[in-house]
Amino acid sequence: MSRHDEYAYELERQKKQEIFNERLRKTTAGFYENYMRMYEQFLGAGFQKFIPAEMSRLQNDLKEIKLNQQNNPVAARDISFQVQSYIYTMNRLGESAKNRFLLAEQMKHEAEEEAERIRLEKEAKERDERQAAIVSEFFKRMQGLTNPAIRNFAEEALSKIKKDVTNGVFTDLKQMTNVFDEALHSAEKKLSEWKAAQAKAFKEDALRQQIETVKAKVEAENLEDSEKKSVMLKRLDDLFGKSADKNISQEDIQKDLIEIQNEVEETAISEEVRRFAVKSIIRQLSSQGFEVDRNIQLIKNDNGDFVKITASMPSGKRVVCNITDDGRLNYKFDNYEGMTCLKDIQKFNVDLEKIYSIKLSDEKILWSNPDRIGKEADKMPVSSGRVGGY
Structure with a gap:
């Protein structure tokens, strides 16, 4: 007898979730290490003094x-995407701020202010x-103003306040502090x-750096579907070209970039x-006494692709399994006498779910033949099912 069955196979939810989570951990870990290297470079360059808000945001996101x-x-993957959207601007922004607000010059100003305060x-x-009291409060506030960027944008207003303090223009302390606060508020707005x-x-x-980083990650992926990988790389190249087009929204490019990364993860x-x-x-076929042909093949056709597994016994009994790319398992037990194949089929189905968490469903017996049809053993039908949860 020869019997040919078709099933949709699905890993148990917990097992599939474990595979999914482990995949995300590995991918996110790679991005996290890269972001940490960049963060440490920013620290080494002293950016926390010049773009403190941005550095604090990055630090908090990395902790999350x-x-x-x-x-x-x-959640870690989603936060990684957020970091990806802004971290590549920070190096240029930090250097620009650093050049604009030279620390050495600021220290000189502070020394002069301290001498003048005294x-x-x-x-x-x-x-x-x-x-x-007015003079003391003014210089106390000046000493507390440690952000060189704010000091730079408020320099003109602060110089005027200092002159007014020196000349006794302010009649009380509150008047001076109100003017001082207004100057800082204006400087913060200009800085923003x-x-x-x-x-x-x-x-x-x-954005171009971001795309190049994602492309390098995709190139490093060991995907079986090389054609799909090539398509993704081509899409990334297209995005790289679009990034220079002023008529294309960079937000749309960011959205497409995340979509490609998610497709890579899903694949x-x-x-x-x-x-x-x-x-x-x-492993299951081996445990049932079959010798598995180690020449496992990945076969492509117009309907998709499938992995073909062939196993046999010295008696001539044979099993051919095709596992499709859309989550369907087609198998044939043939060269059996009468109905004896049913026992091996039942053990095969039960043990796959019990031992390996592979659940078979949507059974479809495509054909049964009481004769020994060895010459038809390799003719497998086209799959139509899919794995739930993909």
């Missing part, structure tokens, strides 16, 4: 990635205590506008699930 990497890899406080004390302009100027280069996970199924079937 690390925190979620084991227990919530999906002198003016002495003079103020000689006049009256109220004026001394400057950063936005700088980030816009650097965004194109940053890699699908292949990993199928590899797991292939290994499980080989």
Whole structure:
């Protein structure tokens, strides 16, 4: 007897989730290591003094990635995508800010201000205590102003306030502090506008770096479907070209970039699930006394592709299994006498689910033949099912 069955196969939810999570952990870990190297370079360049808000955001995001990497890899992956969208602008932004707000010059200003503070406080004390309090508060605030960027944009206003303090223009402390706060508020607004302009100027280069990084990751992927991999690389090359087109939204390019990365993940996970199924079937057939042909083939046709596994016994009994790319298992047990194949089929089905967590469903007996049809053994039907959860 020869019997040919078709099933949709599905890994148990927990096993598939484990494969999915482990894949995300490995991928996110690679990006995390790269981001950490960049963050350490930024620290070494002293960027925390010049773009503190951006550095703080990056530090917090990296902590969140690390925190979620084991227990919530999906959240870690999503945060990694967020970091990817802005980290490549930070190097240029930091260098630009650093050049704009030279630390050495600022230290010189601070030393001069300290000397002048001492002198003016002495003079103020000689006049009256109220004026001394205004002078003291002004320089206390100046000492607390450690952000060189804010000081730079507020320099003109602060110079005027200092002159007014020196000349006794302010009649009370509150008047001076209000003017001081207004100057800082105006400087913060100017700094924000400057950063936005700088980030816009650097965004194109940053986006191209981002695309190149993703392309390198895709090139390093060991995907069985080389044609699909080539298509993804071609799409990345197209995105690289579009990144220089002013008429194309960079947000749309970012969206396409994340879509490609998700497709790579889905393809890699699908292949990993199928590899797991292939290994499980080989082990199961071996445990049932079949000798598995080690020449495992990946066969492509117009309907997709499938992995072909052939196994046999010295008695002539043979099994041919095809595992398709859309999650369907076609198998044939042939060269059996009468209905004796049913026992091997039942053990094969039960053990796959019990031992390897591979659940077979949607059974479809394509044909049965009471005769020994060895010459038809390699003719497998076209699959039509898919693995749930893909």
